[in-house]
Amino acid sequence: MNELKTSKVFIADDHPLFRVGLKLSLNQKRNIEVIGEAENGFSAVERILRDLPDIVLIDVDMPGLSGIGVIPMLRKALPDLKIVVISAFDDDHYVRDSMRAGADGYVLKSIDVDALVQIIECFCNGQPVISPYLLNLLMDNAGRAEADSTDQNFALTVREKEVLRYLIEGKGNKEIAEILSISPETIKSHIKNIYRKLNVTNRIEAMKVVTEHNLL
Numbered sequence: 001m002n003e004l005k006t007s008k009v010f011i012a013d014d015h016p017l018f019r020v021g022l023k024l025s026l027n028q029k030r031n032i033e034v035i036g037e038a039e040n041g042f043s044a045v046e047r048i049l050r051d052l053p054d055i056v057l058i059d060v061d062m063p064g065l066s067g068i069g070v071i072p073m074l075r076k077a078l079p080d081l082k083i084v085v086i087s088a089f090d091d092d093h094y095v096r097d098s099m100r101a102g103a104d105g106y107v108l109k110s111i112d113v114d115a116l117v118q119i120i121e122c123f124c125n126g127q128p129v130i131s132p133y134l135l136n137l138l139m140d141n142a143g144r145a146e147a148d149s150t151d152q153n154f155a156l157t158v159r160e161k162e163v164l165r166y167l168i169e170g171k172g173n174k175e176i177a178e179i180l181s182i183s184p185e186t187i188k189s190h191i192k193n194i195y196r197k198l199n200v201t202n203r204i205e206a207m208k209v210v211t212e213h214n215l216l
Helices: 016-027 041-051 067-077 092-101 113-124 142-151 158-168 173-180 184-198 203-213
Strands: 007-012 032-038 055-058 082-087 105-108
Touching: 007 016, 007 041, 007 113, 016 032, 016 113, 032 041, 032 113, 041 055, 041 067, 055 067, 055 113, 067 082, 067 092, 067 158, 082 092, 082 113, 092 105, 105 113, 158 173, 158 184, 158 203, 173 184, 184 203
Parallel strands: 007 032, 007 055, 055 082, 082 105
Antiparallel strands: none
8 A cells, every 4th residue: 555645734724722733733643744834814825835735724714814815816826736724614605605716625623633634635645535524515415416406506616617618618638737737637636526526427418517507
């Protein structure tokens, strides 16, 4: 079995006690290293661009620039960066806003540390992330699927919609990767997630769903 690489984590949260506690807990885990932290959105962007972590754990609500505001800035500057919102709010509006901004996941601060470590390692090592702690960003239950069929967004992130648009236009993986300035492997991962969320297996089926539900 291949050894998992060390995941470099950045924590952005305006509560010092939470940051310190989470940092201490994560640094005790194998293959996890917290390389930086910030207490507000502006500092987070500056330090993340400097430190280049593998994954960011970011609070949804911070002074100055909120986590929701930080996410699209990071997504544009560092397309392959994994971004997980970690929040005290179990609220559909926060979840959807995070998703639309480009977050890879949304978990509550009540999450068990071991469960959070598993999510971090899966994201950073390119493995499928299947966890009951990821709120509404995955199509893993019938209730969410039914809700998405009603609002017709199928839980697609902003980036996934970009990829889907080019996919429907007939562009290849390499061409899409060049347009979006990300790696072909990342494009493959996005397409896999898109197909799973739309419950399809190819471009033709995806195009049919897009047309029927006016996704784009």
